[in-house]
Amino acid sequence: xxxxxxxxxxxxxxxxxxxxxxxxxxxxxxxxxxxxxxxxxxxxxxxxxxxxxxxxxxxxxxxxxxxxxxxxxxxxxxxxxxxxxxxxxxxxxxxxxxxxxxxxxxxxxxxxxxxxxxxxxxxxxxxxxxxxxx
Numbered sequence: 861x862x863x864x865x866x867x868x869x870x871x872x873x874x875x876x877x878x879x880x881x882x883x884x885x886x887x888x889x890x891x892x893x894x895x896x897x898x899x900x901x902x903x904x905x906x907x908x909x910x911x912x913x914x915x916x917x918x919x920x921x922x923x924x925x926x927x928x929x930x931x932x933x934x935x936x937x938x939x940x941x942x943x944x945x946x947x948x949x950x951x952x953x954x955x956x957x958x959x960x961x962x963x964x965x966x967x968x969x970x971x972x973x974x975x976x977x978x979x980x981x982x983x984x985x986x987x988x989x990x991x992x993x994x
Contacts, residue, residue, distance in 0.1 A: 869938055869940070869946065869948070869977070869982070870936055870938065872981075872982045873936055873938055873948050873949075873950055873975050873982050874933065874936055874950060876894050876975065876982050876983070876984065877894075877933065877950035877973050878933075879893070879894055880894040880973060880984060881929070881931050881954060881971075882929075884926070884929070884954075884956075884989065885926050885929030885956055886926070887920040887923075887925065887926060891916060892909070892913055892916075894983065894984050895909050895912055895913070895983060895984050896909065896976060896978075896983035896984060896985045897909050897983075898985070899911075899912055899984075899985050899986055899987075900974075900976075900985050900986060901986060901994060907994075912987070915992070915993075915994065916992075919991055919992055922958070922960070923958040923959060923960050924959050924960055924961065925958075925959050926956045926957065926958055926959070927956065927957040927959055927964070928956060928957050929954070929955070929956035930954070930955055930956070931952055931953065931954040931955075931971070932952045932953050932954075933950055933951075933952040934951055934952040934953070935949075935950070935951050935952070936948070936949070936950050936951075937949055938975070938977075938982075940977070944977070944978075944979070944980065945976070945977055945978060946975075946976070946977030946982075947974070947975065947976055947977070948974075948975045948976075948977070948982065949972055949973060949974050949975060950972070950973045950975070951970065951971065951972040951973070952970070952971055953968070953969065953970050953971065954968065954969070954971045954989065954990055955967065955968030955969070955990065956968070956990075956991075958991070967990050967991045968990055969990040970988070970990075971988055971989045971990060972988040973986075973987060973988075973989070974986035974987075
């Protein structure tokens with residue numbers, strides 16, 4: 861019976877990652893549902909969700925649409941800590957075609973989405989995704 865919580869945590873992380881990636885391909889505002897209120901970047905730099913949303917709008921604004929998005933999840937890992945907190949990640953590869961004024965460019969590469977468990981919910985706290993940069 862001990863394995864059920866671990867399975868649910870892994871499923872929660874994977875499902876959140878899938879919702880994020882599918883929202884990315886659709887350039888959907890629903891992508892913000894998967895984001896934590898703040899992001900933790902290397903060097904212990906912390907930035908707010910509003911900054912990330914601004915960056916996403918900037919990325920999406922560069923293309924008219926994304927076509928043919930595909931991804932493969934290669935690894936999922938998480939660690940539960942005290943007081944209902946945890947950390948985890950989902951990594952893999954993703955690619956899509958960005959269409960700009962009827963011309964297209966393939967954007968692809970590895971991705972890694974970092975998650976934190978807080979108040980019973982896994983949220984993204986750092987993004988490494990093809991086409992996105994801080």
